[in-house]
Amino acid sequence: MGETTRGPGEARSPGRPVGRVLTPDRIVREALVLLEKSGDAGFTVTALARALGVAPSALYNHVTNKRELLILVQDHVIGQIDHRCFDELPWAEAVGVWARSMRKAFAAHPTLVPIYAVMSVTDSRVVLDMYETVTRGFLAAGWSDTDVLQAIVSVESFVLGSAMDAVAPEDVFDTGAMAEDFPLVARAGVAARGDHAGARAEAAFELGLASLFDGLDARR
């Protein structure tokens, strides 16, 4: 097996791959599908090679191990987050833009949340680039070297938790047959329902973001 897939009867021209070449883009796209399907435990270079229809050796030309593969996938998702806002907007606005775009990026790939949360920044230029811009923005707003990462991480933790809540089903607070035993949750669960899919989670996120921001703002 080589790096290409061919239709029946398609001849392979010698020395040059035809059909779907194994590009970083194609690897990331298939890796995200495999990750959502198999989770972290089933996510291996071999399993991805199988999903791509190529020999493991072909994939190893691009990534030498699982960590490199995860960095490739992580960089794709982190690359969708707006962090340039910290260079363009006042801190107070930039925090909101960054947090909302991070929640959106991870809500689209929730399986990546617990993986990203424990991945070291080492070796990822994309992640380091984001943190450098965000750190510059927080430092300019008055945070010190000692507490700047604590402030950034506190926002990130809230955003990652909220990204998971964003993919919870709409009826996550449905007390079902036990409504009579838990009347307060039953009533609040009905009251929390929004007028569109995702409204409940969005309202919780916006309330928490505004609250967390105000508390941080008072502390910088």
Add this chain to the structure above:
Amino acid sequence: MGETTRGPGEARSPGRPVGRVLTPDRIVREALVLLEKSGDAGFTVTALARALGVAPSALYNHVTNKRELLILVQDHVIGQIDHRCFDELPWAEAVGVWARSMRKAFAAHPTLVPIYAVMSVTDSRVVLDMYETVTRGFLAAGWSDTDVLQAIVSVESFVLGSAMDAVAPEDVFDTGAMAEDFPLVARAGVAARGDHAGARAEAAFELGLASLFDGLDARR
């Protein structure tokens, strides 16, 4: 195979299981091990039966499907969280006690975080019991039916994100060979290091918790 495991030469007495009987406790203990090892995707009734050394039919006497199994595991972890504090302490103190004990419980079982985050409360008396007490505490502090779950979820999202950060490696902000290109993160990463394992994550959690609380306190 029955519900018991026997050493070599041990006779099985007819009609009564000997050795390690399949109790809910034993099921939960083994389920937590399997979940950390295999993740959500590899976590099935069949796989757990194999890990327990029993026939799937024996396990099906206790849980009829994967959702029931997850509820059993979830209830074990949620049962370790202090929520009675809302009946015993002022709201301002109770939020902190509840949040800290929830972070600790989930940091011990991080694989459960993304599962719990999207699990409906329906059918779980333990989870509903926690939410009922917490909701009562928040309502008594002045929150309305409409926004009480938003406030609770905003704290929970922050706690779940922080529980994942709590299990990140100590050197999660190590810029490695790229320190020169990202000097602000490199400097802040060194400054953020605590004097004991977990100190960095704990400081971020406490800063975020205090900030989020103050913001919520001003809004109730």
